[in-house]
Structures are given as C-alpha cells and as structure tokens.
Amino acid sequence: MASRDKWWVYVARCADDTLYCGIALDIEERIAAHNAGTGAKYTAGRGSLV
Structure with missing residues (x-):
C-alpha cells in the first residue's frame, strides 16, 4: 500500500x-535538526543551513 504522506x-x-x-516529511x-548538528552526517560539520 502506498503512503499518502507528503x-x-x-x-x-x-x-x-x-x-x-x-x-523530509x-x-x-x-x-532544525540540521542546524542543531543532529541531521545528516554531511551537514553536521558544515554549520547552519542558510
């Protein structure tokens, strides 16, 4: 069954x-997770998203 989540x-x-x-859902x-350093490994060491 297909998910209907966007x-x-x-x-x-x-x-x-x-x-x-x-x-993301x-x-x-x-x-917020990326900016807190708890998102993807790639973004964790690169500072906040701008």
Missing part, C-alpha cells in the same frame, strides 16, 4: 557554501 524534497546551502539535497523539524 514528502518534501529540498536543496539547502550550508554555511560553508556547499549544497545539500534531502527529503516535516521540513521545519528536519531543518
């Missing part, structure tokens, strides 16, 4: 000027 696909710029692409929660 997924977000996003491209964000990290503080070191690199780009990160991700997916709750975009605000996911961005």
Whole structure:
C-alpha cells in the first residue's frame, strides 16, 4: 500500500557554501535538526543551513 504522506524534497546551502539535497516529511523539524548538528552526517560539520 502506498503512503499518502507528503514528502518534501529540498536543496539547502550550508554555511560553508556547499549544497545539500534531502527529503523530509516535516521540513521545519528536519531543518532544525540540521542546524542543531543532529541531521545528516554531511551537514553536521558544515554549520547552519542558510
């Protein structure tokens, strides 16, 4: 059975000027996790998303 949840696909710029692409069900929660250093390994050491 297919999920009816709406997924977000996003491209964000990290503080070191690199780009990160991700997916999330709750975009605000996911961005907060990235900014807290608890998101993806890639973004954890690159500062806040801008």
